[in-house]
Amino acid sequence: xxxxxxxxxxxxxxxxxxxxxxxxxxxxxxxxxxxxxxxxxxxxxxxxxxxxxxxxxxxxxxxxxxxxxxxxxxxxxxxxxxxxxxxxxxxxxxxxxxxxxxxxxxxxxxxxxxxxxxxxxxxxxxxxxxxxxxxxxx
Amino acid sequence: xxxxxxxxxxxxxxxxxxxxxxxxxxxxxxxxxxxxxxxxxxxxxxxxxxxxxxxxxxxxxxxxxxxxxxxxxxxxxxxxxxxxxxxxxxxxxxxxxxxxxxxxxxxxxxxxxxxxxxxxxxxxxxxxxxxxxxxxxxxxxxxxxxxxxxxxxxxxxxxxxxxxxxxxxxxxxxxxxxxxxxxxxxxxxxxxxxxxxxxxxxxxxxxxxxxxxxxxxxxxxxxxxxxxxxxxxxxxxxxxxxxxxxxxxxxxxxxxxxxxxxxxxxxxxxxxxxxxxxxxxxxxxxxxxxxxxxxxxxxxxxxxxxxxxxxxxxxxxxxxxxxxxxxxxxxxxxxxxxxxxxxxxxxxxxxxxxxxxxxxxxxxxxxxxxxxxxxxxxxxxxxxxxxxxxxxx
Numbered sequence: 001x002x003x004x005x006x007x008x009x010x011x012x013x014x015x016x017x018x019x020x021x022x023x024x025x026x027x028x029x030x031x032x033x034x035x036x037x038x039x040x041x042x043x044x045x046x047x048x049x050x051x052x053x054x055x056x057x058x059x060x061x062x063x064x065x066x067x068x069x070x071x072x073x074x075x076x077x078x079x080x081x082x083x084x085x086x087x088x089x090x091x092x093x094x095x096x097x098x099x100x101x102x103x104x105x106x107x108x109x110x111x112x113x114x115x116x117x118x119x120x121x122x123x124x125x126x127x128x129x130x131x132x133x134x135x136x137x138x
Numbered sequence: 139x140x141x142x143x144x145x146x147x148x149x150x151x152x153x154x155x156x157x158x159x160x161x162x163x164x165x166x167x168x169x170x171x172x173x174x175x176x177x178x179x180x181x182x183x184x185x186x187x188x189x190x191x192x193x194x195x196x197x198x199x200x201x202x203x204x205x206x207x208x209x210x211x212x213x214x215x216x217x218x219x220x221x222x223x224x225x226x227x228x229x230x231x232x233x234x235x236x237x238x239x240x241x242x243x244x245x246x247x248x249x250x251x252x253x254x255x256x257x258x259x260x261x262x263x264x265x266x267x268x269x270x271x272x273x274x275x276x277x278x279x280x281x282x283x284x285x286x287x288x289x290x291x292x293x294x295x296x297x298x299x300x301x302x303x304x305x306x307x308x309x310x311x312x313x314x315x316x317x318x319x320x321x322x323x324x325x326x327x328x329x330x331x332x333x334x335x336x337x338x339x340x341x342x343x344x345x346x347x348x349x350x351x352x353x354x355x356x357x358x359x360x361x362x363x364x365x366x367x368x369x370x371x372x373x374x375x376x377x378x379x380x381x382x383x384x385x386x387x388x389x390x391x392x393x394x395x396x397x398x399x400x401x402x403x404x405x406x407x408x409x410x411x412x413x414x415x416x417x418x419x420x421x422x423x424x425x426x427x428x429x430x431x432x433x434x435x436x437x438x439x440x441x442x443x444x445x446x447x448x449x450x451x452x453x454x455x456x457x458x459x460x461x462x463x464x465x466x467x468x469x470x471x472x473x474x475x476x477x478x479x480x481x482x483x484x485x486x487x488x489x490x491x492x493x494x495x496x497x498x499x500x501x502x503x504x505x506x507x508x509x510x511x512x513x514x515x516x517x518x519x520x521x522x523x524x525x526x527x528x529x530x531x
Contacts, residue, residue: 012271022271042391044268044516050389070294070395072286073341074279081277089278089340091287091395091517098391101287101517102276109341114294131275 009080011129018045020059026130030064030120032096033057043098064120065137066094071104071112090134092118103133111136141410146376148238149363149531152181153488155356158321158473161258162353166198167212169355169478170254174213177250177357181371190219190246190360192233194226196255196477197263198353209252219245226512227424228382228524229253230481235380235526237360247365254355255476268516279340282348284514285427286340292396292429293342296444300342302451303428304330306463307346307470309455310425314467316497321352321473347428354475356485363531373492374531379411382524388515396433399523400509404438407507407525415440418527419503420490421461422483424511425468430520434509438525457500465490465498484508484526491530504530 014022024031032041036058038051049057069091077085090104105121116136123133154176156169178184191210199205206222219240223229230253237249292298311328314320336346366374386399408414423431432446441449455463466472466486469479487506489495512522
């Protein structure tokens with residue numbers, strides 16, 4: 001029998017820094033902040049380039065493809081995920097040189113392997129908000 | 139390399155701690171008052187003798203932006219140097235160095251370094267920035283999830299033997315069994331098998347890899363060696379070296395998640411103390427998870443990268459062994475009194491150096507290394523690493 005979550009899954013409240021990112025996600029576009037002077041991306045979104053200290057950041061749509069850096073299978077769920085356990089969380093390195101973390105879909109514990117190709121996918125929190133997740137890039 | 143501690147003109151002259159309890163129902167102030175009264179009693183001092191106070195911002199008081207005032211007010215302290223440090227589990231080691239600097243600069247002479255936290259009774263912290271958008275909605279199980287990611291990556295790169303972590307768990311548990319201040323629920327012997335079969339939280343991390351949050355408090359007194367001698371204090375411990383790093387490799391977007399700031403501050407603290415790891419009589423590492431202690435052994439230099447499992451298995455870690463570790467149980471077996479846990483292992487090191495550890499006393503120790511860890515940034519290893527080296531006076 002499924003366990004009813006004590007509270008709903010947390011939904012991000014976008015800020016003036018992150019609004020563009022979440023607008024992208026909700027339109028199924030993956031946007032990253034890029035510092036043209038350093039020629040580097042960064043994640044999570046910030047109001048400053050960690051590379052140079054400048055506020056010169058541009059948003060660029062990226063491939064959403066990368067490799068699995070690490071993973072963990074959650075057996076004691078986080079708040080809002082009660083009844084979904086066990087579920088996989090992935091740490092992913094995108095081709096653009098940033099690392100992210102989210103749920104990992106469409107893969108079993110037997111199949112998951114560090115170094116496997118992965119891609120971003122979409123993960124509906126509720127009818128108003130999409131989140132990002134990852135899945136194997138088969 | 140400048141090291142103003144090496145001359146041993148700063149001394150820790152007293153220590154005290156409360157019993158560690160789950161859901162004690164006590165306030166932060168109640169716990170702080172008990173630790174303060176006990177440490178003043180230990181040193182034969184009164185509230186009027188304290189002119190400096192350092193503390194850690196605990197999650198049970200995190201919404202209070204005048205916490206230093208409220209705490210000093212409750213305790214009856216008028217201070218000329220006052221510090222609340224928010225570096226999590228590294229804060230109380232950071233406070234020893236900050237108090238020493240303040241004393242050496244003439245701002246104060248007798249510092250109460252007090253840690254009190256009751257997160258299993260009241261928890262009001264609210265960590266913003268990226269957490270509410272990029273961590274909490276993913277379903278990752280907080281620090282155990284982050285350490286699950288870290289452990290799998292370590293296993294991808296190196297050989298991890300779980301029986302080695304189990305041995306460390308059993309060693310610390312043996313300390314908690316004879317530690318009257320340890321949380322009662324953990325004061326029973328355990329085996330390596332118990333560790334290997336304990337409940338999985340977030341693979342490969344298990345329940346017995348982890349600390350149990352509790353309530354509790356502890357305190358030390360820091361002054362000049364000169365003042366201590368004038369007071370006729372017989373037992374002194376000198377902080378002789380300290381190094382910390384905050385937000386280790388934070389600009390790197392693809393950092394090696396198995397590397398930590400201890401790779402920098404470990405060797406630095408030893409160099410400042412003019413010591414090698416062979417000179418360390420006991421090791422009291424910050425222990426939120428067992429793997430964190432193993433990474434510290436490797437990165438401070440007790441053994442090489444990837445050799446932590448073998449080192450743990452081949453080294454006697456008991457009070458009579460080659461490198462006694464967390465002899466009072468550490469946080470993992472004595473219970474983690476919230477962010478007051480950051481001073482727990484320091485208290486045990488001072489107790490050992492004062493030769494007051496009774497059933498778990500290390501034979502005649504003269505040096506100790508204590509460490510602190512704070513926060514887990516987004517898909518990274520921990521952000522704060524601190525190393526303090528102590529020497530008996």
